Amino acid sequence: MAAALASLNGTQKAAIVLMQLGRERAARVMAKLEESEIDEITAEIVRLESLDPRLAQGVMEEFHAVSIVGPTLVARGGLGYAQQLLESSLGVERAKLVMDRLTVTMAGQPFEFLQNADARQVLSLLSGEHPQTVALVLAHLRPEHASAILAGLPGDTQGEVAHRIALMERAAPDVVAVVAENLQRKASSVLTTQETSAVGGVQPLVEIINRADPGTEKLILEGLEARDKDLAEEVRSRMFVFTDVVLLEDRAVQLVLRTVEGGSLAVALKGTSPEVKDKILTNLSERARENILEEIELLGPTRMSAVEEARATIVQGIRHLEETGQIVIRRDGEDEYV
Structure with a gap:
């Protein structure tokens, strides 16, 4: 049993610990993890269809657990347990997105060797490739990784690739195989052909753009709009921008403001609309409100790039508070929550 315990990596041990906490407590822990960490841990939970109680006990002792929920150790994971845990921590909709990505991962990832490659190396590999090929590759990568690669593409190519990612729905095995074979020759890597799976669409594109810097975000949206105005509008409607703060409930605004430094907030409010300024100022204490107004006055003329950077932060x-379930963003046109 000692050898089995020693063979486990950190992600596997984390999955076992979460299984022992029970769905409610484990869900609260997972809600605070990064999406990439959630994906990795969920994959391990799915693989743990059965678990030796002695191994679980060893992991918990190593973890120095204060207590173990329930009279016995959880000895079965699997797809059902992972699905329930994700729904408890992320909600049904986000749980489905994670499970969809997991389906691709569990089957084998054709571009796995690119997942940890430097963005510049991937850009070099994709140099000269058709925009559709680039879109297919980026749609298979983690959003934050794809965002860094997309930011490195020429400005006129960014919009074209973004457009193709948004319109992509499913990738046929033979198409993926051709792309994989081409990159395999360039990178000398062995890739696994996939079954047809969902790899693109508007939402993955939104996730990629959400992780881009303001300048790249602007270029991508402008390029997308030049090709398809309706599609660009749909992408914008799914994104949260600074002026959308007026859509937040007061409690959510107050929670957000706790994480923002006064100096950054003053810069972000420079030149903004009265509606946005009022929404933020009314959710500050009287003293904090006076300080912010004074800081805005003292700033004087401010570069727009600095303002955009403060707003982007x-x-x-x-977005992080929404992803972790601490606040709910009501987009324009969506039904009210009760």
Whole structure:
């Protein structure tokens, strides 16, 4: 049993610990993890169809657990347990997205060798490839990785690739095989052909753009709009931008403001609309409100790039709070929550 315990990696041990915590507590832990970590741990939970109680006990002792939930150790994981855990921590919709990605991962990833490659290396590999090929590859990568690669493409190519990712729905095995074979020759890597699976669409594109810097985000959306205005509008409607703060409930705004430094907030409010400024200022204490207004006055003329950077930082914080389930963003046109 000692040898079996020693053979486990950190992700496998984390999966076993979460299984012992029970769905409710494990869900609260997973809600605070990065999406890439959630994907990896969920994959291990799915693989753990059965688990030796002695091995689980060894992992928990190593973890120095304070207590173990329930009278016995959980000895079965599997797809059903993983699905229930994800739904408890992320909600049904986001759980489905993770499980969809997991389906591709569990079957074998044709571009696995690119997942940890430097963005510049991937750009070099994709140099000269058709935009559809680039789109197919990026749609298979993690959003944050794909975002860094997309940012390195020429400006006119970014919009074209973004457009193709948004319109992509499913990838046929023979198409993926051709692309994999081509990159295999360039990178001398062995790839596994996939069954047909969902790899693109508007939402994956939104996730990629959400992780891009403001300049890249602007270029991608402009390029996309030049090719398909309706599609660009749909992408924008799914994204959260700084001015959308007016759509947040007051409690959510207050939670967001706790994470923002006064200096950054003052810069972000420079030149913004009265509606946005009022939404934020009314959710500050009287003293904090006076300080922010004074800081705005003292700033004087401010470069737009600095303003956009400050706003982007706040938006990233808002997106993180939404991803972890701490706030709910009501997009324009969506039904009210009760």
